[in-house]
Amino acid sequence: MPENKNLNNKSKMIGKQSLLFNSPPYIIGASSITGKKEGEGPLGHLFDAVIEDPLIGKETWEEAESEFMKQAAEKAIQKAGLTNKDIRYLLAGDLLGQLIATSFGIAELNIPFFGLFGACSTIGEAMSIGSILIDGGFADKVLAITSSHFAGAEKQFRYPLDYGNQRPYSASWTVTGSGAVVLSKNNSNDGGAIRVKGITTGKIVDFGIKDPMNMGAAMAPAACDTIKSHMEDFGLEAQHYDKIITGDLGYVGSDILIDLLKEHNIDISSNHMDCGKEIFDQESQDTHAGGSGCACSAVTFTGYVLKQLQEGTWKRVLFLPTGSLHSKVSYNEGNTMPGIAHAVIVEAE
Amino acid sequence: MEYVKAFLVGGAICALVQILLDCTKLMPGRVMVILVCTGVFLGALGIYEPFAEWAGAGAGVPLTGFGNVLFKGVKDAIDKEGFLGIFKGGFTASAVGISSALIFSYIASWFFNPKMKS
Amino acid sequence: MGNDKNVDVSKVVREKDTKTRNENYNQYVNQITPKNSLPKNMIGAFLVGGIICTIGQFFTNYYMSMGADKEAAKSYNTITLVFLSILLTGIGIYQKIAKFGGAGTLVPITGFANSVAAPAVEYKKEGHVFGIGVNIFTIAGPVILYGIFSSWVLGLIYYILKQLDVM
Numbered sequence: 001m002p003e004n005k006n007l008n009n010k011s012k013m014i015g016k017q018s019l020l021f022n023s024p025p026y027i028i029g030a031s032s033i034t035g036k037k038e039g040e041g042p043l044g045h046l047f048d049a050v051i052e053d054p055l056i057g058k059e060t061w062e063e064a065e066s067e068f069m070k071q072a073a074e075k076a077i078q079k080a081g082l083t084n085k086d087i088r089y090l091l092a093g094d095l096l097g098q099l100i101a102t103s104f105g106i107a108e109l110n111i112p113f114f115g116l117f118g119a120c121s122t123i124g125e126a127m128s129i130g131s132i133l134i135d136g137g138f139a140d141k142v143l144a145i146t147s148s149h150f151a152g153a154e155k156q157f158r159y160p161l162d163y164g165n166q167r168p169y170s171a172s173w174t175v176t177g178s179g180a181v182v183l184s185k186n187n188s189n190d191g192g193a194i195r196v197k198g199i200t201t202g203k204i205v206d207f208g209i210k211d212p213m214n215m216g217a218a219m220a221p222a223a224c225d226t227i228k229s230h231m232e233d234f235g236l237e238a239q240h241y242d243k244i245i246t247g248d249l250g251y252v253g254s255d256i257l258i259d260l261l262k263e264h265n266i267d268i269s270s271n272h273m274d275c276g277k278e279i280f281d282q283e284s285q286d287t288h289a290g291g292s293g294c295a296c297s298a299v300t301f302t303g304y305v306l307k308q309l310q311e312g313t314w315k316r317v318l319f320l321p322t323g324s325l326h327s328k329v330s331y332n333e334g335n336t337m338p339g340i341a342h343a344v345i346v347e348a349e
Numbered sequence: 350m351e352y353v354k355a356f357l358v359g360g361a362i363c364a365l366v367q368i369l370l371d372c373t374k375l376m377p378g379r380v381m382v383i384l385v386c387t388g389v390f391l392g393a394l395g396i397y398e399p400f401a402e403w404a405g406a407g408a409g410v411p412l413t414g415f416g417n418v419l420f421k422g423v424k425d426a427i428d429k430e431g432f433l434g435i436f437k438g439g440f441t442a443s444a445v446g447i448s449s450a451l452i453f454s455y456i457a458s459w460f461f462n463p464k465m466k467s
Numbered sequence: 468m469g470n471d472k473n474v475d476v477s478k479v480v481r482e483k484d485t486k487t488r489n490e491n492y493n494q495y496v497n498q499i500t501p502k503n504s505l506p507k508n509m510i511g512a513f514l515v516g517g518i519i520c521t522i523g524q525f526f527t528n529y530y531m532s533m534g535a536d537k538e539a540a541k542s543y544n545t546i547t548l549v550f551l552s553i554l555l556t557g558i559g560i561y562q563k564i565a566k567f568g569g570a571g572t573l574v575p576i577t578g579f580a581n582s583v584a585a586p587a588v589e590y591k592k593e594g595h596v597f598g599i600g601v602n603i604f605t606i607a608g609p610v611i612l613y614g615i616f617s618s619w620v621l622g623l624i625y626y627i628l629k630q631l632d633v634m
Contacts (some may be wrong), residue, residue, distance in 0.1 A: 036467070037467055043497070049473070054465035059592060060592045061463075065566045091555075128616065150465065150466070151463065151465050151466075154466075155463075155589055159467065159585065159606070160463065160585040160586045160588065160589030160590070160605075161464055161466060161562075161584040161589060162461075162463055162464060162556050162557075162559065162561070162562055162581075162584065162588050162589065163562070163581060163582060163585035163586075163606065164556075164561050164562045164564065164565025164566070164568075164572050164573070164578070164581050164585075165377055165573075166508070166564060166565065166566060168369070168502070168503060169500065169501045169502060169503050170500045170501075206487055206489075207479070207488065207492040208486075208488075208490070208492060208493060209488025209492070209493065209496065211374055213374075214496065214500060217496040252496075252499070252500050252501075255499060256476075256495075256496065256499065259476045259499075260476060260479070260480060262476075263476055263477050263479075263480035263481075264480065266634070321387040336489075351524055351528070352521050352525070354549050355517075355520045355523065355524035356517040356518070356520060357514050357517065358518065359517050359520025359521070359523075359575070360513035360514065360516050360517025360518075360520070360571070361513065362516065362574060363512040363515070363516025363541070363568075363569075363570045363571040363573075363575075364509040364510075364512060364513040364516070364570070364571075365570050365575045366512070366570040366573070366574050367505070367508050367509045367511075367570035367571075368505065368511035369570075370508075370569060370570055370573075371502070371503065371505050371508055371519075371569075372505070373601075377573050377578075377582075378582075378604075378606050378609055379607070379609075380570075381573065381578070381579065381582070381606075381607075381609070381610045381615045382609050382610055384574060384628055385613060385614040385617075386613055386614070386617045388598070389614060389617040389618045389621060390617065390621070392618075392621075393618075393621040393624075393625065400470065400487070406520045406521070406523035406524035406527055406544070407517075407520045407525070407526050408560075409523065409527075409541060409544075410519060410520045410523040410544075410575045410576055410577075411516070411520070411574045411576075412574055412575070412576065412578070412579060412610070413574075414536045414576075415576060415614065416614055416617075416618070418573070419614050419615070419617075419618040420618045420621055422618070423571045423618045423619065423621070423622035423625070424498060424622065424625055426622075426627050427622060427625060429594070429628075433617060434622070434626075435623050435626055436619070436623040438618070438622060439614070439615045439618045439619060439622070440615065440622065443479065443578060443611070443614065443615075445542045445544050445545050445546060446549065446576060446579070447531050447611060449545065449546045449549040449550065449580075449594065450553070450579060450580045450583040450607070451583060451603065452548050453549060453550050453553040453554075453584070454553055454580070454583040454584040454587040454588075454603060455524070455599065456601070457553050457554070457556070457557045457584050457586050457587060457588060458584075458587040458591045458599050460557060461556075461557035461558070461588050462492055462588065462591075463588050463589045464559045464562075466562075
């Protein structure tokens, strides 16, 4: 057996729930494939592909979501200049029961696979675990990917699409699409490097919200807890980051998050951004509280945030996808909606 | 005149139910159940039928009217057939509404596909 | 409802007892979440519900003028409204009216029809038996169950009172 030559064995653990990587993984490729409505939104021109047909040529919503994921995976691998064989692990998940969008979407890729469920925080979870695998020496290249589809999510969590109902102001709009990130031990890009410096893994936080039409309120306390722990673990101020980017709190949840953090003497009102607020134009697109779903934070990160880092507009961001861990069964049984948020430090060098 | 009554009464019932929807977070499915049961109850108390006579379709078309018809069916069946009527009347009275909804919906599923919202 | 007490977010963060904290948080969320305008929604519901009932009155009158007795005319009216609702659902119009009409599209029998047609269309991909067959009543099933059950209970009471010569 070869001897472990890694002498740099100092602990990567920081504080209670954070990690600081010894050799931070590079983001060498990323992709964003979205549906029509997302394409018509303010970030539409930034996505790799906007697909008009919501079924993307398939028979069902579930198969369509799988196709979005497959195309996003292939695009990200291609943009990283790699082939499927180069990817050591695939970390992926979606919102549908038993992750069927993922399983059927990525089966053909022939890449060793870990399925993840973190609801809409999945891309944060996948990037976290992917970075751990790379920094730990267990992989050299990892693909983190997630997807969601408006119609599939409506069918599973709410009503059949043709059912007539009114959506309250606090309801969000599930983003149709898929976003993928290729993490690598070595930088293959010629230009500047973008690296995942560290992570803070979220705990399940439950403040007793039961209204599935107000997911922002259910997730905001989880985001607050993760940001607070992050700042404590690393001994940082909120202003350390050019942007603190939450996943899909939307308009309602973002206001709550800022309020809650102020009580902990953390002021993010000037550098907070929420993917759910960015991806749609609330006024003209009638999206109420904003976008949500796994793809919301994934495509906003890959389509918009990474470009800002590449272009040097921002140097350092805290990316914090948020998820509401409820199901139709837990709702019917009268349970609350626990939230989670996984923070990832992304820096441009 | 009957059209005005139908419009005003039907509209008023819907507007009241809108308060229930907006202020209580009750899901539409629950509201439909509440409406039908209210109709059954008011029918049994002998209140809904005179009201429906007066308001016409304004009281007949809302689901409360459906509930009223259900009870009326049970009552008529009991009057005619005694004990068995308790079990028979409800479905007899609601047969037209339920069957037409089932049959047309099934046929609709052959021709139509779910539509993405935009 | 009706708790006008202003809950400050500090009462959420500082509260040590989880149950009280959650109650405070729910109240605070309720306060800061913008609501749809109730008067506007009520006007929508009034207009749409009123119009559907007026159309129902029109059909009832029409069938009576064709020679049907009053009860038969009402039944023909039900069939007509259900048919129109399902047709409008199939071509994607009922949902658009519902966005504006709210309870105005939910309360009439057309809302019941929409709740049967929507899952029938949605679940066709999962097959005729386990897709459409099982799911067709996902929304409307409770209406039928509790309608039948409540009328059975009250019918039973009516039957007993009748046997006792009270009625």
